Structure formats: C-alpha cells, structure tokens
Amino acid sequence: xxxxxxxxxxxxxxxxxxxxxxxxxxxxxxxxxxxxxxxxxxxxxxxxxxxxxxxxxxxxxxxxxxxxxxxxxxxxxxxxxxxxxxxxxxxxxxxxxxxxxxxxxxxxxxxxxxxxxxxxxxxxxxxxxxxxxxxxxxxxxxxxxxxxxxxxxxxxxxxxxxxxxxxxxxxxxxxxxxxxxxxxxxxxxxxxxxxxxxxxxxxxxxxxxxxxxxxxxxxxxxxxxxxxxxxxxxxxxxxxxxxxxxxxxxxxxxxxxxxxxxxxxxxxxxxxxxxxxxxxxxxxxxxxxxxxxxxxxxxxxxxxxxxxxxxxxxxxxxxxxxxxxxxxxxxxxxxxxxxxxxxxxxxxxxxxxxxxxxxxxxxxxxxxxxxxxxxxxxxxxxxxxxxxxxxxxxxxxxxxxxxxxxxxxxxxxxxxxxxxxxxxxxxxxxxxxxxxxxxxxxxxxxxxxxxxxxxxxxxxxxxxxxxxxxxxxxxxxxxxxxxxxxxxxxxxxxxxxxxxxxxxxxxxxxxxxxxxxxxxxxxxxxxxxxxxxxxxxxxxxxxxxxxxxxxxxxxxxxxxxxxxxxxxxxxxxxxxxxxxxxxxxxxxxxxxxxxxxxxxxxxxxxxxxxxxxxxxxxxxxxxxxxxxxxxxxxxx
Amino acid sequence: xxxxxxxxxxxxxxxxxxxxxxxxxxxxxxxxxxxxxxxxxxxxxxxxxxxxxxxxxxxxxxxxxxxxxxxxxxxxxxxxxxxxxxxxxxxxxxxxxxxxxxxxxxxxxxxxxxxxxxxxxxxxxxxxxxxxxxxxxxxxxxxxxxxxxxxxxxxxxxxxxxxxxxx
Amino acid sequence: xxxxxxxxxxxxxxxxxxxxxxxxxxxxxxxxxxxxxxxxxxxxxxxxxxxxxxxxxxxxxxxxxxxxxxxxxxxxxxxxxxxxxxxxxxxxxxxxxxxxxxx
Numbered sequence: 001x002x003x004x005x006x007x008x009x010x011x012x013x014x015x016x017x018x019x020x021x022x023x024x025x026x027x028x029x030x031x032x033x034x035x036x037x038x039x040x041x042x043x044x045x046x047x048x049x050x051x052x053x054x055x056x057x058x059x060x061x062x063x064x065x066x067x068x069x070x071x072x073x074x075x076x077x078x079x080x081x082x083x084x085x086x087x088x089x090x091x092x093x094x095x096x097x098x099x100x101x102x103x104x105x106x107x108x109x110x111x112x113x114x115x116x117x118x119x120x121x122x123x124x125x126x127x128x129x130x131x132x133x134x135x136x137x138x139x140x141x142x143x144x145x146x147x148x149x150x151x152x153x154x155x156x157x158x159x160x161x162x163x164x165x166x167x168x169x170x171x172x173x174x175x176x177x178x179x180x181x182x183x184x185x186x187x188x189x190x191x192x193x194x195x196x197x198x199x200x201x202x203x204x205x206x207x208x209x210x211x212x213x214x215x216x217x218x219x220x221x222x223x224x225x226x227x228x229x230x231x232x233x234x235x236x237x238x239x240x241x242x243x244x245x246x247x248x249x250x251x252x253x254x255x256x257x258x259x260x261x262x263x264x265x266x267x268x269x270x271x272x273x274x275x276x277x278x279x280x281x282x283x284x285x286x287x288x289x290x291x292x293x294x295x296x297x298x299x300x301x302x303x304x305x306x307x308x309x310x311x312x313x314x315x316x317x318x319x320x321x322x323x324x325x326x327x328x329x330x331x332x333x334x335x336x337x338x339x340x341x342x343x344x345x346x347x348x349x350x351x352x353x354x355x356x357x358x359x360x361x362x363x364x365x366x367x368x369x370x371x372x373x374x375x376x377x378x379x380x381x382x383x384x385x386x387x388x389x390x391x392x393x394x395x396x397x398x399x400x401x402x403x404x405x406x407x408x409x410x411x412x413x414x415x416x417x418x419x420x421x422x423x424x425x426x427x428x429x430x431x432x433x434x435x436x437x438x439x440x441x442x443x444x445x446x447x448x449x450x451x452x453x454x455x456x457x458x459x460x461x462x463x464x465x466x467x468x469x470x471x472x473x474x475x476x477x478x479x480x481x482x483x484x485x486x487x488x489x490x491x492x493x494x495x496x497x498x499x500x501x502x503x504x505x506x507x508x509x510x511x512x513x514x515x516x517x518x519x520x521x522x523x524x525x526x527x528x529x530x531x532x533x534x535x536x537x538x539x540x541x542x543x544x545x546x547x548x549x550x551x552x553x554x555x556x557x558x559x560x561x562x563x564x565x566x567x568x569x570x571x572x573x574x575x576x577x578x579x580x581x582x583x584x585x586x587x588x589x590x591x592x593x594x595x596x597x598x599x600x601x602x603x604x605x606x607x608x609x610x611x612x613x614x615x616x617x618x619x620x621x622x623x624x625x626x627x628x629x630x631x632x633x634x635x636x
Numbered sequence: 637x638x639x640x641x642x643x644x645x646x647x648x649x650x651x652x653x654x655x656x657x658x659x660x661x662x663x664x665x666x667x668x669x670x671x672x673x674x675x676x677x678x679x680x681x682x683x684x685x686x687x688x689x690x691x692x693x694x695x696x697x698x699x700x701x702x703x704x705x706x707x708x709x710x711x712x713x714x715x716x717x718x719x720x721x722x723x724x725x726x727x728x729x730x731x732x733x734x735x736x737x738x739x740x741x742x743x744x745x746x747x748x749x750x751x752x753x754x755x756x757x758x759x760x761x762x763x764x765x766x767x768x769x770x771x772x773x774x775x776x777x778x779x780x781x782x783x784x785x786x787x788x789x790x791x792x793x794x795x796x797x798x799x800x801x802x803x
Numbered sequence: 804x805x806x807x808x809x810x811x812x813x814x815x816x817x818x819x820x821x822x823x824x825x826x827x828x829x830x831x832x833x834x835x836x837x838x839x840x841x842x843x844x845x846x847x848x849x850x851x852x853x854x855x856x857x858x859x860x861x862x863x864x865x866x867x868x869x870x871x872x873x874x875x876x877x878x879x880x881x882x883x884x885x886x887x888x889x890x891x892x893x894x895x896x897x898x899x900x901x902x903x904x905x906x
Contacts, residue, residue, distance in 0.1 A: 602898065602899060602901075603898060603901070604727065604729065604733075604826070604827055604835075604898060605729070607826055607827060608729065608732065608733065608736055608827050611736050611740065611823055611827070612736060614740075615736070615739055615740050615743050618740075618743045618744055618747055619743055621747050622743065622746055622747045622750060639805045642805070642806055643805060643806050646806040646810060646811075647806075650810075650814045653814065653818060654814070654817055654818065654821070657818055657821040657822070657841050658821055660821075660825060660837055660838075660841060661821055661822075661824050661825035661828070661829070661834075661837075661838060661841075666831055666833060666834060669834060669837055670837070673837050673840065673841070676841065676844070677840075677844065680844050680847075680848065683848065684847075684848075684851055687811070687851050687852060687854075687855045688855060689851045689854070689855070689865050689868075691865070692847075692851060692865055692868055692869070692872075695869065695872055696847075696872070699872055699876050700840070700844070700872070700875075700876075703876060703879075704840060704875075704876060704879045707879055707880065707883050708833060708836065708837060708840075708879070708883070710883070711833045711836070711883040711886055711887065712833055714887050714890065715831075715832075715833060715886055715887065715890040715896045725829075725830045725831070725897075726828050726829065726830065727828060727829065727830045727898075727899055728899075729827060729828065730824075730827075730828035732827075733823075733824050733826075733827030733828035734824055734828070736823065736824075736827060737820040737821065737823050737824035737827070738820070740816070740819070740820045740823060741816055741817055741820040744813075744816035744819075744820075745813060745816060748809055748812045748813055748816060749809060749813075753808055753809070753856075753857070754857060754858050755807075755808070755856065755857075755858070756856060756857050756858025756859065757855070757856065758854065758855060758856075758857070758858070758859050758860065759855070760861075760862055760865075763862060763865060766861070766862045766865075767862050767865060767866055767869060770861065770862060770863070770866050771866065771869075775866060778870055782870055782873045782874070785873070785874065785877055786873060786876075786877055789877035789878075789880050789881055790880070792881055792884070793880040793881050793883070793884035794884075796881070796884035796885055796887070796888045797883075797884040797887050797888065
C-alpha cells in the first residue's frame with residue numbers, strides 16, 4: 001500500500017527537496033524553468049508522501065503515545081551515541097502536511113512571481129533547501145538532529161532574505177535575521193548540551209521516560225535552567241519578544257519567501273520545538289509561566305505595532321509575530337492542541353495573506369505602502385476575495401479557520417489565567433482592527449495614485465491557483481479540524497475535549513466585528529480622521545509607529561556594548577598582548593646589549609671566559625668532591 | 637731511588653719547570669721564550685722518567701724538545717719583523733689573565749688537596765711493549781684515528797703554509 | 804714527606820695556570836701556541852702521575868698521554884702553519900688585530 005510505503009520511507013520527504021536543491025544548484029541553475037519544474041515535482045512527491053504518512057498515522061493507530069520511530073546510528077564519540085532518524089506521530093504528520101502544502105503552493109506561486117528574475121533557478125534551489133530543512137527538523141528524533149536542521153533553516157532564511165543581495169537593505173536584513181536567531185540558537189545549543197550532560201541522551205522518547213524519575217530524585221532546578229535555555233532558541237526563531245526584530249525586516253526577501261518564512265518553515269520551528277519538548281516544559285511550572293507570558297506579551301506588543309504600520313508586508317510581519325505569540329501562549333498554558341491547531345490554520349491564512357500581499361505589490365509595481373494603494377477590489381477581484389478570506393480568518397470570524405483555533409487558545413488561556421485571557425482577547429481585537437485597516441485601505445479606499453492604479457492588474461494563473469487553494473484551506477481547515485477531532489490526534493497528555501465555549505466565542509467574535517466597524521468608520525467612511533486619532537494618542541502613536549524604538553535601542557546597546565568591549569579589547573591588545581611581545585623583545589635586546597661587550601672578536605677573550613667556566617666547574621667539583629669520589633670509588 | 641732522593645729530584649724538577657715556564661710566558665723576546673720552553677720540555681721529560689714512564693720521557697725529548705721546539709723556532713723566524721720592536725708584547729688583558737690564572741691555581745689546589753684520592757702504585761716492568769700491546773689491541777681504533785689525524789695535519793699544514801696560489 | 808700524587812697534580816696545576824696566563828696575555832700568536840703547549844704538558848703530567856699513583860693495573864694513562872702528545876704535535880704543526888699564513892696575509896701575528904669575530 002502506498003501509505004505503508006510512505007510511512008516506511010518518511011525520510012524521503014525531506015530528502016527529495018534536498019535532492020532538488022543539489023540538482024538545481026549543481027546542474028540546472030541557469031535554466032529557470034527546468035529548475036522550477038524539478039523543485040515543484042519534488043515538492044509534489046513530498047506532499048504525496050506526507051499525505052501518505054498522515055493517512056498511515058490515522059490508519060495504523062499511531063498516536064502521540066505510540067509514535068513510529070526509525071533510527072540509525074550516526075556518530076559514535078566515546079560513549080556518546082548519536083542517532084539520526086524519523087519520529088512520526090500525529091504532531092509530525094500534521095507538520096509534514098502543513099509544510100509540504102505551503103511550500104508546494106509557494107513554489108507554484110513563485111513560478112509566476114519570480115518570472116524574469118535573473119536568480120530564478122537559484123531561488124528554487126533555496127526554496128527547496130528551505131523546505132527540506134524544515135521537514136528534516138519536523139522529523140527529528142532527537143534534539144541534536146533537530147538542532148542541525150534548525151541551523152539549516154536559519155541558513156536558508158539568510159540566503160533567501162538576502163536573495164536580492166545587490167540591495168543593501170536585503171543584505172542587512174539577512175544579516176540581522178541570521179545574527180538575531182543565532183543569539184537564540186546559542187541558548188538552545190547550551191540547553192541541548194546541558195541535557196546531554198545531565199541525561200546522557202538527547203533523544204526525545206528516552207528523555208520523556210527519564211525526566212519524571214529525574215525530577216523525583218533531583219528536583220527541577222537544573223531542568224528549569226535547561227528549559228529556559230531551550231526556550232531561548234524558539235524566542236529567536238519564532239520572533240518572540242525581545243528577539244522579534246529580525247522578522248519584520250525579513251520582508252526584504254521576495255514575497256514568496258516571506259510567506260514561507262512566516263507561515264510554514266521558519267518561525268513555526270520554534271513553536272514546534274516547544275511543542276515537541278512539552279514533555280519537558282510541562283514539568284516546569286516556572287518555564288511554562290515564562291513561555292505563556294512572553295507569548296502573551298509578544299502577541300499584544302506586536303499587534304500594537306502593526307496598527308500603525310504602513311508597509312503591507314510589515315503589517316503582516318507584525319501580525320505573524322503576534323500570532324506566534326498566541327501559539328506560545330497556548331503552549332505556555334499547556335494546550336498543545338490549541339497551539340498546533342492555530343499553527344496549522346495560521347500557516348494557511350498567513351501564507352494566503354502574504355501571497356495576496358505579493359500579488360498586490362506585484363500589481364502595484366512593488367509599492368508596499370497601503371496608503372498608496374486603494375480601490376484595488378475592482379482591479380483584482382480574485383486577490384481581493386482571497387485577501388478578505390485571509391483577513392476574516394485571522395480575525396476569528398466564524399466559520400473561517402482562525403475562529404476555531406483562536407477560540408481554542410482563548411479557552412485554554414481562560415482556563416489557566418484570567419490576565420492571560422484578557423491580554424489574548426485584547427490582542428484579538430487589535431488583530432481584527434489592523435487587518436481590517438489593511439484590507440479597507442488597500443482595497444476599498446480611493447486610489448491614491450492614479451497611474452499605479454491603472455497599471456494594477458489581476459495576477460496570472462500560477463499565482464492565482466495557490467491563492468484559491470489557500471483560500472479554501474483558510475476557510476475549511478478550522479472547521480475540518482474542529483469536526484474531525486484534531487484534539488484527538490495532536491495533543492499532549494489526555495485527549496482534548498472538543499467544544500466551543502460559547503461565551504468566549506461570542507465575545508471574541510463580537511469584539512472582532514466591533515474592530516471591523518471601527519476600521520470601516522475610520523478608513524472607508526472616514527467618519528473619524530485617522531490623523532486626528534493619531535494626534536490624540538500622541539506618544540503612544542509615536543511609540544507604536546516607531547516599533548517602540550526596539551531597533552534603535554538595540555543599535556544603541558550594541559554600539560555601546562560592542563564599542564565598549566572593543567575598546568577594552570583594544571586596550572588589552574595594545575597594552576597586554578603587544579606589551580608581552582614588546583617586553584619579550586626588549587628583554588632579549590637588553591640581555592644582548594648586556595652581553596654584546598663580551599663579543600670582542602678576540603679569541604683570547606673567549607679563551608679567558610672559557611677558562612672562567614672551567615674554574616667554575618672546578619669550584620663545583622670542590623663542593624661536590626664527596627660525590628665525585630663516590631662516583632670514582634665505583635670505578636676503582 | 638730512595639725517598640729522599642726522589643723528593644729532591646721532584647722539587648728540583650718542579651722548580652725548573654715552573655721557573656722556565658714563567659720565563660716562557662714573561663720573556664720579552666720570543667726567541668728566549670722558545671728556548672726556555674725547550675728547557676721546560678726537557679725537565680718535563682725527566683719528570684716522566686722519574687715517574688717510571690721511560691718511553692713517554694723519550695717521546696717527550698724527541699717530539700717536544702726536538703720537533704715542537706724546532707717548529708716553534710722556525711715559526712718565530714718566519715714571522716719575525718725586525719729587531720726594533722719587542723717580539724713578544726703582552727696585551728691589555730694581562731692583569732685579568734693573571735687573576736684568572738691565580739684563581740685557577742687556588743681552586744685547583746683546593747680541589748686537589750681536598751680530594752681523598754685512592755692511593756696505589758703501579759710500575760710497569762716494560763712500558764714499551766705494554767703500550768705497544770694496548771695500542772694494537774684494545775686501543776687500535778684511537779690508534780688508527782691518530783694516524784689519520786697526523787696525516788691530515790701534515791697535509792693541512794702543507795696546504796696552509798703554501799697558500800692559495802701555490803696549492 | 805715523600806712525594807705523592809698530590810704533589811704532581813699541584814705541579815701540573817701550576818704549570819697549567821702558567822700556560823693559561825701565557826695564552827691569555829700574549830699578543831704574539833706563536834707565544835700563545837707556546838702557552839698551549841705548556842698546558843698540554845701539564846695535562847700529560849697529570850695522566851702519567853695518575854697512571855703511576857692510582858690503583859691501576861695497566862698503562863692506560865700513559866697511552867692517553869701518547870695520544871695527547873700526538874694531538875699536541877699535530878696541533879703545533881697546524882698552528883705554526885696558520886700563524887705563517889696569517890703573517891703572510893696580514894703582515895702581523897698580533898691576535899689583537901684579528902678580531903673578525905667581533906659581534
């Protein structure tokens with residue numbers, strides 16, 4: 001059977017895109033169309049395999065408690081045995097499907113979007129590697145394997161964000177993304193090493209069985225440190241506060257890349273890591289609280305920035321940060337189901353939103369400012385419809401996907417902590433507002449620039465198809481998940497009882513609708529002037545518009561810190577390192593100065609010194625006469 | 637020889653040796669030095685004989701008092717410049733050299749008198765055949781090497797003395 | 804007091820010191836060679852005295868001085884040849900002026 005084959009050969013899922021990367025990179029790079037074909041074909045096969053795996057998971061009764069594992073030994077270093085392999089449970093299967101679906105659609109979209117770009121082949125090579133890395137990460141059996149692919153994902157993001165390497169801003173953004181996530185990766189690495197030291201293994205399943213016993217015998221002190229260190233990785237990768245700064249800049253890459261990064265491949269890696277190691281985190285109340293609050297704060301914080309931004313992709317980027325905060329919040333309150341449900345629906349509607357944004361920008365000659373668009377709904381009906389669906393989905397309007405997953409999170413948060421629930425609800429309100437603002441300004445308001453407006457046109461079929469598919473997914477994935485018992489499969493601990501808390505659902509929906517109305521009043525009907533409101537908010541508006549000056553603070557901090565360290569190091573270099581070397585040189589020079597008068601060039605002087613040496617030896621003999629005699633005594 | 641006689645012989649010889657040696661190193665004229673040195677070598681040769689090393693004594697007479705003395709005198713003659721200058725001047729370091737030598741004597745004297753040397757007496761009945769036996773058996777290798785050394789010294793001396801153009 | 808090893812060694816030491824003084828204080832290269840010869844003789848006295856007064860059973864000491872005399876004679880031959888050569892090249896046998904090794 002195909003699904004049996006898929007299950008047994010799940011390692012092919014990341015391998016095929018990787019193969020595409022190698023083939024494109026080494027052979028067909030200069031032939032754009034062939035490269036795209038290879039990449040898409042490999043993605044299709046991957047997707048088919050992922051679907052087969054999912055079917056097998058359902059069919060073979062593979063659950064989170066009884067996963068399917070394939071391992072082979074990778075490294076033997078002394079007593080440390082490191083394996084690589086495939087770990088398949090419903091979590092993995094879901095991720096596989098989401099990642100392959102989104103990356104396939106993004107690749108198809110890219111066929112149209114990147115047309116005419118000189119780096120066409122290279123782009124597909126990177127996209128394939130990106131997908132391969134993420135798929136490998138999802139299938140990892142242990143932290144180390146995950147870390148390897150984690151870094152590969154980071155590398156690919158660097159390559160793709162900096163795809164337009166001839167643009168300085170793109171280069172800077174790529175560097176920023178890479179370095180910011182490196183900060184997190186360092187913590188993650190430390191956490192993994194500590195795990196290896198403490199338990200002698202980094203295998204998920206082995207750790208899962210070891211940890212309860214360890215907590216009984218040694219308490220949670222070390223584990224809390226490990227947990228916090230591990231969580232630093234996701235903070236960087238998933239753009240949580242305070243390491244979120246790279247994500248908005250990541251839009252410097254081509255839009256399909258943004259879609260891929262924001263929806264399926266890069267940022268959810270952090271969420272996946274936390275979800276995968278929830279067996280560890282759930283034992284540590286402190287870490288869980290930290291995760292929940294960082295998630296909640298990030299959600300609110302990013303949403304408050306998104307409200308005032310002008311660039312379409314930047315709004316979406318902050319919304320991604322906000323939604324990732326939601327996922328972290330859900331994980332922090334212990335609801336893997338809610339988090340991953342939202343991850344899935346978010347992947348679909350965020351990919352949809354980004355691809356729509358790409359379509360809009362494509363049509364508007366790379367104009368990103370929404371206030372320079374306007375009235376696009378007549379020019380681009382398909383994009384408009386898709387965008388609307390995306391906005392409705394992210395705002396949590398029933399029956400779109402976001403409604404179910406967001407309510408799941410709100411419910412989970414409400415069950416644990418009221419402040420968290422309030423923050424989450426407030427975020428939901430803000431989310432609805434800024435997404436409505438984006439939609440209304442770009443598609444309803446009067447065209448700001450006639451020339452661009454006239455140039456605007458509907459996108460081609462390559463770009464349209466993914467939009468339609470994703471729209472459908474954004475509509476049905478929530479309901480489908482809700483009806484098919486998503487919580488039965490993707491869960492941690494007990495199966496989660498499906499059901500909508502009516503109070504929460506209704507209140508959040510009403511709030512979203514209010515936000516929509518507000519946005520309509522301000523931006524379409526223009527009953528209230530947005531400028532006047534901005535004026536009134538004063539400092540708050542300024543803070544939000546300038547992203548709370550986080551970048552500036554970092555720049556200043558880095559300047560201060562790096563310059564300070566550099567000064568100290570320079571001082572050390574000049575005075576200590578060079579000092580030692582100079583002192584050595586001076587010592588040698590001094591000694592030679594002292595000794596050079598002895599070099600008279602006259603053999604008699606040398607002979608005299610030689611004689612003095614002989615005398616010194618004789619003196620030595622005088623004092624050690626006893627020993628010499630003892631030695632001679634043996635001779636005679 | 638009786639004890640007294642040998643003691644007298646030793647001290648007389650020692651006086652001659654030290655006296656002539658001092659003369660060698662202090663004489664203003666090189667030719668005097670050379671002559672005094674020959675005398676010193678003769679005294680040393682007699683000392684050898686008094687030490688029951690008759691063959692060594694004979695060698696000393698022939699090689700040092702004969703060969704070396706003649707070589708030195710020839711060297712003096714060949715490198716002689718004129719009668720006006722003192723042919724054997726001391727250099728600026730003579731005081732220091734004297735101190736070094738004095739210190740050497742003191743230290744060595746102390747060491748020698750300090751050392752409780754094992755006492756024994758060995759007088760070979762026939763030093764010539766004794767030395768010959770050893771030279772051609774146990775010490776054959778140093779003997780051969782000495783032969784090579786002498787040969788190369790001979791050649792080297794000739795080449796050096798003849799100079800580049802004639803070599 | 805009968806003459807023993809110590810006396811000979813002391814004599815040799817004095818002779819050696821005189822030779823050393825000669826080597827260090829003379830300017831004429833041939834005078835220096837003479838000093839060296841004195842030192843060599845001092846050493847030979849030592850060898851022979853050891854052979855005579857130490858508890859030994861063969862003529863090793865004397866043999867050593869045979870070799871020492873061989874080497875000494877060879878050295879004199881070379882030394883005189885060198886002196887001759889230096890004199891030919893530089894019109895001097897004064898070692899103070901031979902300071903090519905000055906550092």
